[in-house]
Amino acid sequence: MRSVILGFLVGWSGWLPVAAQPFAFAEATIDGLQARMAAGTLTARELTAAYLARIENVDKAGPKLNAIIELNPDALVIADRLDAERKMGCVRGPLHGIPVLIKDNIATADKMDTTAGSLALVGLKPPRDAYLVTRLRLAGAVLLGKANLSEWANFRGERSVSGWSGRGGQTRNPYVLDRNPSGSSSGSAVAVSANLCVVAIGTETNGSIISPSMVCGVVGFKPTVGLVSRSGVIPIAATFDTAGPIARTVRDAALVLAALAGVDERDAVTRNLPADLPGKLALPLPAGALKGARVGVIRNPSARRDSDAGMAVGLDVLRAAGAEIIDVGELPGPASAGAARIDVMLYEMKAGINAYLAELGPAASMQSLADVIKFNDERWAQEQPLFGQQYFTRSQAKGPLTEPAYLDARDKCWRVARGEGIDALMDTHRLDALVGGGAGVAAMAGYPSVIVPFGMGSPLPTGFLFYGRAWSEVKLLALAADFEARTRARREPTFLPSAETK
Numbered sequence: 002m003r004s005v006i007l008g009f010l011v012g013w014s015g016w017l018p019v020a021a022q023p024f025a026f027a028e029a030t031i032d033g034l035q036a037r038m039a040a041g042t043l044t045a046r047e048l049t050a051a052y053l054a055r056i057e058n059v060d061k062a063g064p065k066l067n068a069i070i071e072l073n074p075d076a077l078v079i080a081d082r083l084d085a086e087r088k089m090g091c092v093r094g095p096l097h098g099i100p101v102l103i104k105d106n107i108a109t110a111d112k113m114d115t116t117a118g119s120l121a122l123v124g125l126k127p128p129r130d131a132y133l134v135t136r137l138r139l140a141g142a143v144l145l146g147k148a149n150l151s152e153w154a155n156f157r158g159e160r161s162v163s164g165w166s167g168r169g170g171q172t173r174n175p176y177v178l179d180r181n182p183s184g185s186s187s188g189s190a191v192a193v194s195a196n197l198c199v200v201a202i203g204t205e206t207n208g209s210i211i212s213p214s215m216v217c218g219v220v221g222f223k224p225t226v227g228l229v230s231r232s233g234v235i236p237i238a239a240t241f242d243t244a245g246p247i248a249r250t251v252r253d254a255a256l257v258l259a260a261l262a263g264v265d266e267r268d269a270v271t272r273n274l275p276a277d278l279p280g281k282l283a284l285p286l287p288a289g290a291l292k293g294a295r296v297g298v299i300r301n302p303s304a305r306r307d308s309d310a311g312m313a314v315g316l317d318v319l320r321a322a323g324a325e326i327i328d329v330g331e332l333p334g335p336a337s338a339g340a341a342r343i344d345v346m347l348y349e350m351k352a353g354i355n356a357y358l359a360e361l362g363p364a365a366s367m368q369s370l371a372d373v374i375k376f377n378d379e380r381w382a383q384e385q386p387l388f389g390q391q392y393f394t395r396s397q398a399k400g401p402l403t404e405p406a407y408l409d410a411r412d413k414c415w416r417v418a419r420g421e422g423i424d425a426l427m428d429t430h431r432l433d434a435l436v437g438g439g440a441g442v443a444a445m446a447g448y449p450s451v452i453v454p455f456g457m458g459s460p461l462p463t464g465f466l467f468y469g470r471a472w473s474e475v476k477l478l479a480l481a482a483d484f485e486a487r488t489r490a491r492r493e494p495t496f497l498p499s500a501e502t503k
Contacts, residue, residue, distance in 0.1 A: 024055055027196050027493065031095050031253045034199065038087065038098055045080035045087075045098030049143050052100045053077075056146075056197050064178060064496035068191040070105045070169040072146040074112050079143050086141075095256045095283070097141030102192050102201040105147040105169070106154055107131045107244065108233035113144075117235045118152035118166025120383055121376040125365050131233025132265040133202065133244055140260040145198050148188030154209060155185035156237050156346060157377075158389040163187055163213075167384040174216065175494035177460050183213040189247050190217040194494055200248045200257050206237045206346065210245050211440040211452045211466065218454045218462030218491060220481070221247050222254045223440070225471045226447035227273045229258075230265035236353030238346040239270075240411055241444055249491060251453065251482040252286055258474065259283035274472075281475045288486070290479035292323030296467075297430050299332045299438030312437055315455060315465045318487055319436075327430050334417040335442045341410040341417075342445055348407040351396040370397055418446035427470055434469045434480055443468040451481045454491040460500040462492070 026034070026048065037043035053076065060066045073079075083098045103109070106117040108127035116122035130138070137144065149169035155161055164172035164187035174182040175195040182191050186203025190213035193201050203210040205223045214221025222245045229244045236242055246257035259282035264271045296319055301308075316326055354370045367373055374393050377384040399407075423446050426432065443450040450468035457463070465484060467477050485491075 024051075024196055026051055026055075028249060028491075029196075029199060030250055031099055031199060031256050034099060035095060035097070039092075045083045045143060046077060048098065049076050049080040049100050049145065052145060052198055059195055060192070060197055064173070064175070066173050066175055066178075066191055066195055066197075067170055068149055068172050068188040068195065068197060069102070070116075070118065070147045070149040070166070070188065071113050073144050076100070076143055076145050083141055083143065093139065093141035094260065095140075096137070096260050099142055099199050100145040101137060101142040101257075102145050102148045102189060102198040103134065103137075104150050104186055104189050104201070104203050104244075105166075106150060106204060106235040107134060107147075107202060108235070109134055109144065109147075111144075113147055115147075115235070116168050117154060118150050118168050119373070120167045120380065121367050121373045123168060125361050125367060127233060128360055128362070129233065132230035132263075132267060133261050134233065136261055136263055137202075142260070148186070148192055148201055150186060150188055151184030151209075153393075154204060154206060154235070154237055156206065156350065156392050158385070158393070159391045161388045164191075165387060174461065175496055176218065176462060177497045177500045179499045180461055181216065183216045185209040186213050186221075186247065190214050190219055190221065193217070193219045193247050193249060196493070200246055200253050202244055202257070202261075203247050204234060204242065204244045205444060206241045207342070207444045208440045210247060211450055211464075214247055214452050215464035215466075216461045218464075218494065219247055219249055220251050220254050220451065220453055220485075221245070222258055222451045222474075222478070223444065223449060224258060224262075224474055225449045227270040228278070228449075228472075228474065229261045230263065230268040230271050232265055232267035235357055236350065238349040239353060240345050240349060240414070241342075241447060243447075251451070251478055251485050254451070255282055255286060255478045255482075258478075278472060278474065282478070286479050286482040289322070289483060290476075291319055291483040291487075294324045294433045294480060295327060295431055296324050296480075297327050297329040297426055297432040297435045299435055300328065300330055301438055311455065311458070311463055315436070315484075318484060322483060322487055327432065329426050329430055329432075329435075332422055332426070332438050332442055334421050335445060338414050338417040338445065341413040344407065344410040345414055347392065347396045348399045348402060348404070348410070350392070351399055352402055414445050415447075418442050419448070422446065423448055423468070424470055432469070433476055434467045434473070436465065436467055440466060440468065447471070449474050449477055451477050453481045453485050453488075455488060456490045457492065460497070
């Protein structure tokens, strides 16, 4: 998204970037907050109320980030209930009393809407919580509200505007307000970065956790497809879709990931989850994980010079930590599968959205993707003022998931990204992780990746990406935590109106 477009959307409100009022829980971590609640110096209600006030002062007023699409009217009630449990000696785990925001394509069967940012879904209540929401509730999280997003997770139309939805409007990058917050988990990343919540949940099909986390200066973790259930998450493509945590520290991301992980009978791919993995995710991250690690570097010949320079600095950090750096050259094949990936998404989106809407019941006004397309065309000014719905119409034209064209496209994606890509390189060079080359190949493979803040670019934050083979979450988290400990690059945003004013 070009700055001039976002600048037009943001407009001029007269607000100036004066120093923000101190926030008592700025950069708070899950462990630190739990220690205070255990000591009796903090309650979940006090914490929740503080974040609600922060949202009012920073998201709705002040710089007006517009990261939150809806607040949970029951947030304080939930916090009170969890405080009562704690007083009785019942603490559910690390997330007990922790305020969490979730992306607005994740279903909740409560007073909040679930819309993927689309006006077409306002008022259409899902029959149950998404399974990941059930797990968050069981873990004791306080659902603070829903985060804004790129409408329909950024796969409605070509030339879409990241962070914009018909229902929620434009989310703004907290570092420079007229710059791209990236997407589609824009609101989730912005909210974590601006200290509007402790942690948030995003979703990714092709970079939608990693990319906004990078430019918003936070940690984003995209897990192996199957670690987190997708049931109740408005879909794009079952082959690639997953949810994952966005946090300010790797440790917090790991704790949330441990709470989310689990087998769900309504999402068959979760049956592949190794039984011991959720427990391992909750363990303390070991120090010094980079020492002796074999890290493969993917070279990207089309990378910008500043990206190459940043990569070089990151590799120096890895070497200083004792990692062995192996240059594995270019990653063969992923570029050749770009059209196949789009085909998979187009085929699976129609099937997935139709299945999701069917669960809303026969009385729901939206029964199919065709209904949504018609709705958008009839409300052009509200839903299509900036871009259209070409992906929707192309998806609607696709046939069933038994067509050879679909099956061939899916097989090509897996073959290129897995067997001939990540797995081949890691086997050949005996690697613990890969860096460089972008998040796209890990997304196409359905494999895990994690982005860690790595200083300031020009003018937005940059990040350093680790990725690897399926179910390597524990290894990647450990490597990322060691990198984080050595760089300490996370910086709070200062809400500059534009890059030219700094």
